[in-house]
Amino acid sequence: MSEPKQKKIEVSNLRLSYGQKEVIHGISFDIRQSEIFAIIGPAQSAKSSLLKCINRTIDFVPGAKVRGGIKVDGQDVSKMKNVYELRRKIGMVAPLPVGLPLSIYDNVAFAPRAAGMRTKAALDTLVERCLTQAALWDEVKDRLDSLGTKLSGGQQQRLTIARALSHSPEVLCLDEFSIAIDPVTTMRIEEVLKQLREKITIILVTNLVQQARRLADRTMFLWNGEIVELGTNDVMFSDKPASRQTYEYVNGIFG
Amino acid sequence: MAALFTETAATRRKRLTERLAQATFGLMALALVVPLVTIVAYLFVQAWPLLSWEFLTSNPIDGMRRGGIWSAFLGTIYLVTVSLCVSAPIGVLAAVYLNEYAEDNWLTRMINLAVVNLAGVPSIVHALFGLGAFVLFAGVGRSIIAASLTLAIMTLPVIIASTKESLASVPRSFREACWNVGATRWQTIRRIVLPNSVSGILTGVILQVSRTAGETAPIMFTGAVFFKKIPEGDVFAYSLTDQCMALSMHLYTVTTQVTNAPHALPYAIAVALLGTVLVVNALSIGTRVYLRSRKKW
Numbered sequence: 001m002s003e004p005k006q007k008k009i010e011v012s013n014l015r016l017s018y019g020q021k022e023v024i025h026g027i028s029f030d031i032r033q034s035e036i037f038a039i040i041g042p043a044q045s046a047k048s049s050l051l052k053c054i055n056r057t058i059d060f061v062p063g064a065k066v067r068g069g070i071k072v073d074g075q076d077v078s079k080m081k082n083v084y085e086l087r088r089k090i091g092m093v094a095p096l097p098v099g100l101p102l103s104i105y106d107n108v109a110f111a112p113r114a115a116g117m118r119t120k121a122a123l124d125t126l127v128e129r130c131l132t133q134a135a136l137w138d139e140v141k142d143r144l145d146s147l148g149t150k151l152s153g154g155q156q157q158r159l160t161i162a163r164a165l166s167h168s169p170e171v172l173c174l175d176e177f178s179i180a181i182d183p184v185t186t187m188r189i190e191e192v193l194k195q196l197r198e199k200i201t202i203i204l205v206t207n208l209v210q211q212a213r214r215l216a217d218r219t220m221f222l223w224n225g226e227i228v229e230l231g232t233n234d235v236m237f238s239d240k241p242a243s244r245q246t247y248e249y250v251n252g253i254f255g
Numbered sequence: 256m257a258a259l260f261t262e263t264a265a266t267r268r269k270r271l272t273e274r275l276a277q278a279t280f281g282l283m284a285l286a287l288v289v290p291l292v293t294i295v296a297y298l299f300v301q302a303w304p305l306l307s308w309e310f311l312t313s314n315p316i317d318g319m320r321r322g323g324i325w326s327a328f329l330g331t332i333y334l335v336t337v338s339l340c341v342s343a344p345i346g347v348l349a350a351v352y353l354n355e356y357a358e359d360n361w362l363t364r365m366i367n368l369a370v371v372n373l374a375g376v377p378s379i380v381h382a383l384f385g386l387g388a389f390v391l392f393a394g395v396g397r398s399i400i401a402a403s404l405t406l407a408i409m410t411l412p413v414i415i416a417s418t419k420e421s422l423a424s425v426p427r428s429f430r431e432a433c434w435n436v437g438a439t440r441w442q443t444i445r446r447i448v449l450p451n452s453v454s455g456i457l458t459g460v461i462l463q464v465s466r467t468a469g470e471t472a473p474i475m476f477t478g479a480v481f482f483k484k485i486p487e488g489d490v491f492a493y494s495l496t497d498q499c500m501a502l503s504m505h506l507y508t509v510t511t512q513v514t515n516a517p518h519a520l521p522y523a524i525a526v527a528l529l530g531t532v533l534v535v536n537a538l539s540i541g542t543r544v545y546l547r548s549r550k551k552w
Contacts, residue, residue, distance in 0.1 A: 057434050062359045087437035098432040101451055110446070111436035160432070167436055 006033040007074075008171060008201045009054065014068040016049055016058070016225075023049055024225040026068065031171075036193065036202045038216035040209055040249070046225045047205045048095075051173045054203075055090040056083050072171070088115060091164030095176040097156035099148030100163075104131075104140050107148040107159055111167040126166060133196070134162035135188050154185035161189065165196075172196065173203040178211065190215060209250050213237045221246050298529065302522035310523060314484050319509060320516050324527055326485045329492060330399075330499030331531065334474060335467045337403035337495065338410065343460045345407075346414030353415070354422040355444055374412035379472040381409045386476040400495045402478030409473055410463040417459025421452040454546030461539035465532040471503040479504040481512075502528040 009031040016024040023046040031037045039047050052058040053066055056077055070077045072086065080086050088111065100107050108127045117123060127144070131137040136158040140151070148159055157177060164172060174193075178186040193202055193215060206212050212219045213233060220230040221243075229236065229246040241247050248254040262270075309323060316322035353370075357363040385405025395401045425448050433443040471479075479501045485492035493499050506524045509516055 055435065057431065060431070060434060084437040084439060087435060092435035094428065094431065094435070096428065098428045100429055100432055100447060102446075110433070111438070114433075114436065114438040114442045114446075163432070163436060 007031070008033045008072070009203075010069075010071040010074075011054075012069045012071075014050075014053065014066070014070060016046065016053060016067075017065050018061070019063045022225070024053075027222075027225070027227050029220060029227060029230055031201060031203060034197060034199070034201055035217040036197050036204055036215050038204045038206060038212035038219040039222055040206060040212050040219060041222035041228075042249075043207075044224070045222045047222055048175050050222070051092065051175055051203070051205060053077075054171075054173065055087045055092055056080075057087070057092075059083070084115075088167040089170050091161075091167065091169035091172040093157075093160050093164050093172070093174045093177050095179045097153055097160050097180060099151055099156040099159055101147065101149050103145050104148050104151070104159065105144040108162050108166045111163065115167065130162040130165045131159075133165055133192065134158045135192050136162055154181040157181050157185070158189065161192070169200060171201045171203065173205070175205045176207060178206070178208065186211075209252075213250075221249060223249075295529070298522050298526050302519050302526045305517065305519040305523040306526065311527065313487055315482065315505075319482065319505075319513050320520075324502065324505060324524055325487055326483050326492075327500035327502045327505035327524070328527060328531070329485065329490065330479065330483075331468050331502040331528070333399050333493050333499060334403050334406060334478075334501055335464055337399060338406035338467050339460065339463065341404060342407035342410045342414055342463070346411050347418050347456060347460070349411075350415045350418035350422060351444060351449075354419045355440060355448065370412045370415050373408075374416065376409075378409060378470050381405055382473040382476045384408070385473055390477055395496070397476075397480075397498050398478050398496045399493060399499050400478075402474040402499075402501075405473045405477045406467050406470065409470070410467060413466070414460055414463060417462070418452075418456050421455025421459065422448060424455065425451045454543050457546070458539055458543050461535060461542075464535045464539075468528060468532055469503055471501075471507050474501055475504060481508055502531070 007030045011030070012028045013026045014024055014028070015022060015026050027050075039050070041047055049058070049064075052061065054070055054072070054077070058064050058066060066078065072089065077083075077086060100110060102110065105127055108130050109123045112123060112126055117126075128137060128141075131140065136155060139155060140146075148156065151159060157180065161174075161177070177189065181189075190211070193204070196202060204212065204215060216233055218230065218232050219236045221228040221236070223245070228249075229241055229243045231241065235241055236246060237250055239247075241250070245254070311323060311328060312325050313323035314325050315327070353363065353366065357366075382405065385401060385408070389395055389401035389404050390397055393401075429447050429451075430443050433447055434440075438446070478498055480498045481500075481504075483498065483500050502524060506521055506528065509524060510521045
């Protein structure tokens, strides 16, 4: 039994609506420092919207209204003046790989440059470190100048992860990262995540129940914008989770 | 298996329908080219006796019955250049605002509606507006600047629309990826959106050259004159406050006002007008091909 960890993200009574339609109905939970926190649930459970609330890219969605509080490191995100700093603190990996139409090097150097880093040597080191962490360095080190968009799907997804790591985030959110890539690449990335958990907090949104079981410390089952159950993996994936629905979803009886 | 290789009545009918559809659509596409080719060929044949370098570089003389079109040609170049210098930056920046920054509220909707409606205003109405606003109210008088501003207002909504379309063709996922790593909207626009939409934006702007060069009504009241003599061969012969001749207007006056003009003259003017536009369009296509070849996704 490890000592209780510090709270990294605290969500309290969070409600999100798009126009008239409420999609998150007042949920509360904590994510602790350096854990892998999985969020499972069927489509339309507002899993991705939840992530957008955390890094406040929900601001870019017309008609979205957030109520309730999200704190990152004890600070209320809705009151933050420097959202760019917040977003750099939170790495985000989208479901479909997005290689920006830039060279592989520039893809990874994009965020540090946007934050004002200009020295070539520092950028070089950073690009190599991030690509190595994302298990992509060996495949692309000889062609860093070629376009990120020309890589294969699996490579682009690792490039996306490298880009998310490039601003040295303290939290890494992965939204269905394995949806567009093959099982072998998925396993490679899962290995990467296991190494990263030492240093950073990982939020793993996934449709693959088994992936959550393999990787996470705790898992939250979200359904229709409400938490059905949140618990450690040994409870969630046991024969007796608190909720019958959890048992049925995890075991493929429903959902 | 045999069914795969035998033709039934139903499959024969399908095959014939398919062929008929293809032929019809193909014919229509061909029909597009016919008028264009006919017009160009007819103009060239009729204009042939007059076409020469001197025709382009000498002023009209003898009540416009002889000489060339220099002052009109240069006037058109001035009008097009000045008006695009005004409308392109304003149009592109406005479109960036509307597509990248503006929230969906009543103000934005009203601006968009205004843009669409402005595009539908007939050119003669623009002419009257230009006369009232620039020539009389602003007091610049009938001049190249007044005519160019009138043309600029006419092309502005089209430039805004085409630019918005080019910007919208850059996938939203690119923008989201940038926002996610803490880039501002401007950084996203500067590094990702603009570099990947610039070919479309340029094409949209350059296509307005032909429209600007061809319009007669908006410049007739605001700055174009029947006749003006300028130093031949001097490209800086006009100043912005001068009135000028223009090819479109010249073509109109030569055909309707000048008696005993040589038969080939209006055709030659038309060829010059068309040629100018085609040269600019060719440049635009060249740019587009070049930028497309560097397209990155």
